[in-house]
Amino acid sequence: MCLLSHGAWQGLGEYHIPAPVADAMADTLAAGQVMDISLAINAPHGGEHIHDPCAGSGGLLRSATQHLRERGHDPADFQWSMVDIDPIAAACCAVNAMAWKLSPRVTVACADTLANPNAVADAMQEARAVFEHRDEVVGKARIIATLRQPEHLMDACPLACSVDPPPF
Incomplete structure (x- = not known):
């Protein structure tokens, strides 16, 4: 992401989530399982689809992957999809998906999810x-x-x- 200028980030509306914030978000989603808080989510099950409509380079998906592994799940059992408007970010997301060994069922799209849901x-x-x-x-x-x-x-x-x- 360092290849883009700050102006290019603003022009595309890009705001990158720092890794600690992404990790905290993944942990918050899991809090319902750990602390018996009633949240609108259930425990993850293999075969489910995990999607990020504005993935950037995949920071939130990295945290989700780490969260799944820490709880004994294999990320390869899930279907993953990620979209970003920036071709460089989408390419980084594709490389990261391979590096994180997400699954053979990964779809990375370069598009504007607001214009093309x-x-x-x-x-x-x-x-x-x-x-x-x-x-x-x-x-x-x-x-x-x-x-x-x-x-x-x-x-x-x-x-x-x-x-x-x-x-x-």
Whole structure:
């Protein structure tokens, strides 16, 4: 985030949450489990979706990940999504998601969530299209490689391997 000037942060409306504040927020959400306070949340369960609509580089998600691990949960059991309007922040979030070993089910979108509340669904659809295209290209490459293999074998065969017609 140091790559952006302070003016660029203000222009994008970016306000980065310090790590201790993010940790305190994650602990506050868990307080209901620890102190028997009735909050509007339940204990996390694998398969649930954890989403940050203005993730920045993922500070709150890092705290949520740490919180889950401290309580014996595997973050890879959850679905994660994060959106940020800043392409650099979204890229940092994607790298951080890999570094934190969140899950193979992570979606990072670069969009304005106020203008496009479906940014995560759009990003997932775009990812599916990319994977389908990749699979199609890989499939065609395998067919081409299979067809070229006999051709390479024939080219490698010396002239002595050629069969002359028998003399009559």
